[in-house]
Amino acid sequence: MRRVAQVIRLRPEKADTYRELHRNVPEAVLERLRGSHIANYSIHLLGDLLFSYFEYHGEDLEADLAAIGEDPATQEWWKLTDPCQEPVGQAAPGEWWAPMEQVFLMPEPKAERP
Template sequence: MPAPRRVASVIRLRPEHEQEYRELHRDVPRAVLDTLSRAHITNYSIFLREHTLFAYYEYTGEDYEADLAVIAADPDTQRWWTLTDPCQQPLDSAEPGQRWVEGEELFHLD
């Protein structure tokens, strides 16, 4: 079995929405979590520091782009994003329409 693909990404958290964002993530809808699992996303964590959200997950599937498309097409996930997106502000380096920006892995201790 190949090693999982490690993915890290960042986005800003709007300070005025911090409490709302924290509350939303205390009870992520089961349907959203199930969609992530079906798309081979594991070990998903989101961290917060100085109004910057840092996400990390591992992808264990074989077609990353196709699995991301499955997540994006899921109606429950789309509803979830209508709640979380207003809390976030993409980095200046994000492409038009891009929200979370992936980081480049520079080091990994195996």
């Protein structure tokens, strides 16, 4: 399993629209995400920063992300959500959601010996 965390800026004037859109994500979009081995996906907001997190359970993240990008339902969804967002300054050229570096992961508790 691979953890993926990303950040993007939310256009302040689009905050209400973005929240409303995410109250009713189309089932076809969710099915495509699940079909691409994505689980535990969430998006959080602080000020004008959107933080997303998901867990990837597949073998080829790039191919699965490409399948999401080629999905007609997802393309229609992005036509609604993309105008609400803009890349952060740290994003690479052409990058939309900027990947974040994991600096800590709580370890599993050590098993006690009987």
